[in-house]
Amino acid sequence: xxxxxxxxxxxxxxxxxxxxxxxxxNQLTLDLGAPPPPTFDNFVAGDNLEALSSLRRxxxxxxxxxxxxxxxHGIGPATGSRFIYLWGxxxxxxxxxxxxxxxxxxxxxxxxxxxxSQLPDFDHDPSIRLWLVDDCDQLDPPRQxxxxxxxxxxxxxxxxxxxxxxxxxxxxxxxxxPVIPELATRLGWGLVFQLHRLSDxxxxxxxxxxxxxxxxxxxxxxxxxxxxxxxxxxxxxxAIIDRLDHFALTRKRALTLPLLREFLQAMPAEPPEPxxxxxxxxx
Numbered sequence: 661x662x663x664x665x666x667x668x669x670x671x672x673x674x675x676x677x678x679x680x681x682x683x684x685x686n687q688l689t690l691d692l693g694a695p696p697p698p699t700f701d702n703f704v705a706g707d708n709l710e711a712l713s714s715l716r717r718x719x720x721x722x723x724x725x726x727x728x729x730x731x732x733h734g735i736g737p738a739t740g741s742r743f744i745y746l747w748g749x750x751x752x753x754x755x756x757x758x759x760x761x762x763x764x765x766x767x768x769x770x771x772x773x774x775x776x777s778q779l780p781d782f783d784h785d786p787s788i789r790l791w792l793v794d795d796c797d798q799l800d801p802p803r804q805x806x807x808x809x810x811x812x813x814x815x816x817x818x819x820x821x822x823x824x825x826x827x828x829x830x831x832x833x834x835x836x837x838p839v840i841p842e843l844a845t846r847l848g849w850g851l852v853f854q855l856h857r858l859s860d861x862x863x864x865x866x867x868x869x870x871x872x873x874x875x876x877x878x879x880x881x882x883x884x885x886x887x888x889x890x891x892x893x894x895x896x897x898x899a900i901i902d903r904l905d906h907f908a909l910t911r912k913r914a915l916t917l918p919l920l921r922e923f924l925q926a927m928p929a930e931p932p933e934p935x936x937x938x939x940x941x942x943x
Contacts, residue, residue, distance in 0.1 A: 697763055698759040698763070700712065700715075700716060700757075700764065703753060703757065703760060704862050705862075706859060707856045708753060708855050711853035714851055714853070715744065715760075715827065718742075718744065719761060722765060722769070722789050722790055722824075742815075742823070743814075743826050743850030743851070744851045744852075745828050745829070745830070745848065745853070746828070746853050746855055747830050747831065747832055747852070748855035748856060748857070750831075751857055754794070755794055755829065757855075758772065761790060761792055765790045769787075769789040770788065770790040770791075770792060771788045771791055773791065773793045775799050775800065782803060782806035782807060784809070790824065791814065791826040792826075793810075794829050795829070795830065796828050796839060796847065797832060797837050797839070808840065811843075811846040811849070814826050828847060834847035835848065857894075867894075868883065870898050870901055871883075874902075876901070876905050876915060878915035881917050882917055885917055907926070908923075
């Protein structure tokens with residue numbers, strides 16, 4: 661049973677607080693806990709199994725995934741084994757996989773770079789074994805040039821005892837990105853994978869994983885019904901699951917189809933959201 665603060669009344673409105681992050685749902689103020697961190701285990705691959713397998717092999721070769729069952733291939737001097745680029749629509753899983761790599765390799769050996777990162781963070785550091793660059797399509801010109809030089813520095817390591825890797829991601833294939841031509845060429849140096857959004861079947865599996873991670877028990881008909889009547893974007897579906905869980909908690913009811921119908925009717929109309937950024941693509 662999750663801890664719930666004491667009920668408070670303000671006129672006719674009953675407020676129930678569940679720590680720590682607040683969202684407003686109708687007349688209830690609810691707090692959502694942080695979702696589970698992105699990992700390889702909670703990434704539902706769908707049609708992206710080849711990309712996931714390549715990332716696992718890379719991580720194992722760097723020594724950051726010792727429990728992986730496949731044999732280590734090592735990282736040789738060939739550029740294709742040390743550079744991987746992921747591209748696809750928002751919600752295809754690009755950022756999820758980069759964050760999973762960062763988590764599995766350890767903060768002392770990996771560095772995550774985004775368009776918001778400070779420019780000096782892009783400078784080559786031989787102590788970093790795994791470089792991760794998200795949202796390449798949103799990098800400004802100085803950061804594009806810095807990533808270009810970072811590629812060259814990592815490639816030059818082939819002649820030394822220090823070997824690192826770079827995994828990057830963006831919204832389009834390398835040559836279709838709005839970046840300097842030199843960087844577009846570097847992004848296409850190694851393995852390039854287009855990530856695909858999940859099918860309805862795989863999205864339902866991902867939602868089942870979400871329920872299990874949160875310790876939520878729901879009726880078997882809830883997920884299929886939800887997917888046929890709401891947006892099929894996985895991020896939005898997970899947000900609905902979180903809100904529905906708290907909706908059920910405040911009413912001390914199980915997650916059933918009747919409760920879901922009641923919940924959707926109670927949800928206030930929300931203004932259209934702006935287009936999702938490339939970093940909002942955790943599947």
